Amino acid sequence: MYGTGVLIFLLSLSSSLAQNQTTHAQIYAATDKAFRHIDTNNDTFVELRELEHTILHxxxxxxxxxxxxxxxxxxxxxxxxxxxxxxxxxDGDGYVDHSTLMGQYTVMDTNADNTVSRREFDNYYTALVESAIQHYGHLLG
Known part of the structure; x- marks a missing residue:
């Protein structure tokens, strides 16, 4: 009986770990898609003009x-x-203002060189997605 309990525990633990890995892979994929969507010149940096272009479109x-x-x-x-x-x-009004997005750009640019590197973007956007899942994950299908 003891062996069965341990086996059930290990199976549930591995299932939980597999779900976390899937979530991590999904977060990475979402971050990658978002970066590629904004980095229109494919130079592995997001310049302010690229973000402005994305916002306008x-x-x-x-x-x-x-x-x-x-x-x-x-x-x-x-x-x-x-x-x-x-x-x-x-503010929960159903809109994201341009100023909010521009502010996020400033926060992403951690070394203040007026460009956002892939690493800066990944760090910021991953944290944003994780926070969104924590606060609004119940809305996910």
Missing amino acids: TDANHDGRISEAEYEAGGSKHAFRGVVFQEMDY
Whole structure:
């Protein structure tokens, strides 16, 4: 009986670890898609003009803010985009303002060289996705 209990525990632990690895792989894939969506010149850096270009194309009605529908339609396509939008919508009004996105750029640029390296982006966006999952994960299908 003792051996069966240990076996059940180990199976549930391995299942839990497999779920965490899948989530990590999904977060990495989401981060990669988001980076590639913004890095339009493929130089492995995000310059401010690239972010501005992405914002302008995502803001379909050009009202200075991005709705969830615009984000879903024009943003990077990854599994967590809905909860990431919720996380970025700080005031809960259903929109992400351009100033919010520009502020995020400043925070991402940890060495203040006016470009965001792949490492800076990965660190920031991974933390954003993890926070979004923690706060809004119940919204994931």
